[in-house]
Amino acid sequence: MSTRRIVPNIWVNRQAEAAGRFYAESLPFTEAETESRYPQEGLPDFQAGFAGAPLTVAVTVAGVRLTLINAGDEFRPTPALSFMLNFDPLLFGGSDENATTAARNALDRTWEALCDGGSVLMDLGEYPFSTHYGWVADRYGVNWQLMLTDPAGDLRPFLVPSLMFGGDAQDKAAEAADFYTSLFADIPGGSGAGHRFPYGTPTGPASADALAFGEFRIGDQWFVGNDMGYDHGFGFTEGVSLAVRCADQAEIDRLWSALSADPAAEACGWLRDRYGVSWxxxxxxxxxxxxxxxxxxxxxxxxxxxxDEF
Known part of the structure; x- marks a missing residue:
């Protein structure tokens, strides 16, 4: 049974349905559907123009759920919370040369689609950690890291959310991963750390012990976390948040108490944690x-x- 309880939510400026269609056409193994709409009446003044419009669009990428929130221009995604796409040849038929070619071709097609109207942060090419990798922010500001994966390595989901810690949260990627996994220690399948690779030497604002790459698991969900090796000047925003569906009020109370670190950010189920991540x-x-x-x-x-107050 799946234990995927954390769903990344992406804030889209009035174009969530179009964005859903774009992702269904651009990403492999992907489908999208409008799942909810704003009420026809009773909206606050700042949402009055959304009466009856789509509220959320569900995008499912290789079994991993994303939710697009159709709203105004209040928030925008940043590279601090991106999505890694692992083009593992095993997902494209096996570990032989034909499967590797199929995976690489699929990556190239996806890259071309996401670059249309977007902006490239790291050129598609060969890097020490991958023979074929690139980072792009698409036309909606959502950040994607595309990587051709070695089929001999540990298998990971096709889509993995990636959190980059900087600013006030610099060098806290490992601490954050341990904190998050502790909150969900009792989830079926357990939670814990995966591979961790420190920088080894001071790199920009990162200390030698800071994480150049790390990963952690909550149930059957994988996440990547790393510390910034360069002062990029951006951080986490409500543009991408992590939604947790809770079984009852007691679980809501427990997670809210543990996660919320900024009373000013609390609103209709939203909060900001000690690292700046929105939930x-x-x-x-x-x-x-x-x-x-x-x-x-x-x-x-x-x-x-x-x-009880609904």
Whole structure:
């Protein structure tokens, strides 16, 4: 049974349906569908123009769920939270030369699609850690790292969220990974660290012990975390948040208390943690709760969500 409980949410400026179609056409193993709409009435003034419009669009990439939030221009993704796409030949037929060629060709097609209207952060080419890799921010500002993976290595999901820690959170990638896995230690399948590779020598703002690359697992979900080796000047924003569906109010209360570190950022289930990462802590039956009369309006008045107040 899948234990994927953390769903990355991407804030899209009024174009979530178009973005969903774009990703379904651009990424392998991907489909998208509009899953919810704004109420026709009872919206706050700043959302009045969204009455009846799509609210969320579900994008499923090789079994990994992303949610596009159709909203205004308040937030925008940054490279601090990107998505790594592992083009492993095993996903394209095996470990032989034909499968490797198929994986590389699929990567090239995806790269070309994501670059259309986007901007390249790292050119597609050979690097010490991969024979074929590139980093691009697409037309919606979402960041993607495309990597041709060695089939002899440990198998990882096709899509893996990647968190880059800098600024006030510089050199805290390992600490953050340990903190997050501790919060979900009782999830089926357990949680814990994967491979970790420190820089070894001071690199920009990163110390020798900071992580050039690290990974951690929550249930059957993998995440990448690393510390910035250069002062890029960006950090985490609400443009990409991590949504957790909770079984009951007790779990909402526990995770909210553990994660929330900035009272000013608390709003209708959203919070910001000690590292600057934005989370949404919501009931697993939120869609059903929102079908109650005036439920959306009630939710908009809450900070931590209280199930009995919907």
């Amino acid at each position: 949404q802590v919501v009931p697993e039956d939120l869609d059903e709760l929102l079908e109650r009369p005036d439920a959306y309006a009630h939710m908009m008045t809450m900070k931590k969500l209280v199930i």
